[in-house]
Amino acid sequence: MSQHAPILPILIPLLAALLLLLQPRLPFQRAVGLLASLLGVIATAWLTLLTDDGTLRVYALGDWAAPFGIVLVVDRLAAAMTLLTALLGLCCVLYASGGFDAEGRFFHPLFQLQLLGLNGAFLTGDLFNLFVFFEIMLLASYALLAQTGGLARTRAGIAYVVLNLLGSSLFLIALGLLYATLGTLNLADVAYRLSLPGMHHNGARLALALLCAVFVLKAALLPLSFWLPHTYAAAPAPVAALFAIMTKVGIVSLLRLQVIAIDPAYPDLLYGWLSTLALATLLFAVLGAIAAKDMKTLSAWLVLLSAGTLLLVPAQASAEISAAGLFYLAHSAFAGAACFLLAELIGEQRGAAGHTFSTGTNRLPAWSGIAFIVLAMTLAGLPPFSGFLGKLMLLDTFRGVEAGVAVWTLLLLAAFLVMMALARAGSILIWENAPGETPSPDLPAAASGWRRISATLCLIAAGPLLALFAQPVSGYAQRTATQLHDTRAYIHGVLGNDPATIQRERRE
């Protein structure tokens, strides 16, 4: 049974999505959606426990061995990322079951398809298959984004779809170039062939550079990040919350490509520009966060901020920095998602003012104020929550790096400015009342429903929990990074102990 564990995170959402198309009644949709998400959490947790023994699990689809068939490759990183996706997905489905799923008929099947695309993108060991899973993820995200109508969403949708279609074209060109020069699209095989003498084509270098461009488009690196804030701010809350992990797909793919294929062959490819642009993204996102006029836009800028921080990691290609980055990644996925959900809940309590930063009628229940403070402290990186620990680990590992001074200055400056933006947001959203209007206790507060509240609180609780269990989590991140950086083990795990014996045709 356990040899089939790698396929489960893909099969469960696929079957659930098909099942969900059979019966459009809401109770059925909710039950199947929640059950499938719960099963997903159990399956990915099992996979994470299985892979923690340190062996690389290779699942050959249709039993065609690599490099000829498509393989799923599960190491600690892939398993942990699917677990993160599943946990986030469960919270989002629970939140959407509180009423949002009634607005669009196909929310639940589309959501499962998006989980399928995300899980597949983390698990696959083949670059063309990665493209296919990216497209599944994107197609589901287009539909989820624009499903519930409204001009703002349609408008954001058009720009988002056009940009991602261009990204897909670039992805295919990169893959064609890679296949033309190296004759393979399996990631391990690409790395192996690049290590052979005489394979250092300029064509392969160009192909890898184009692939990096596609991944940083998904991860929203600065010149390619203008789409993110208004798209995420326009998305409905539970959808935006899942989108928080979509930038992470680009970052994880880039990290894996860099560590396994690029760094051994072309160590200078990402070296100079990626750190600079990541720092620029960081600065850009902080300025946006200060200028944001409502809570959802602020949340979107904070997602961009965490993307900028995380993009510092692949450029360095060092195991310690990757480990710190992975801890920060888990923290920022939960905190970013929670921010969108809490923004909507608070917005609904404030009547006409909504989640904009203008004075409104204030009938906020006490729990939302406390939740906001905990979340703000997590996001701004104040002790004692996970944001502080994540940032501390990053700063600590960046001490010895050449760009260390710039990274330290900008990360600390960003933390300070984010704290300011969140303090302003909190004091307006929670305390400020329109003049003359005192909050009257008789007015019934808008019902949030236990599903939405518990989903939001679960995500916010991740901040304190990650801090409480920081030692086991960062220990796991260390082991993950060590395994990720063991390139030889990856190549031999996928291609067998002697890749030179694989029979291939000769290409001229």
Next chain:
Amino acid sequence: MELLLALAIGLLTTCGVYLVLRERTFPVILGLTLLSYAVNLFLFASGRLSIDAPPLIAAGARYTDPLPQALILTAIVIGFGMTAYLAMLALRALSESGDDHVDARQEDERP
């Protein structure tokens, strides 16, 4: 043959990029379609060009690389679905704002 294909890919890409940069949604969709044609031809060329050879491996016989053809089939299906969705989205933006600009502004928002 190589020159012809390279020229065709270049021409399609040029037209595609130009059209994608237009401000109305219909040329943008056409541009994306042209770009996807260019990409498909490019993928086709990545398996080397060989004339009059089947994509089947038989002992000793000449054959053309079958993998790029499979890749193109996948890319065509995905591109087709994406373009159809984008066309629907553009139509909805047109009906919601009465305007087919890419950023679909409403009358009162225009400077």
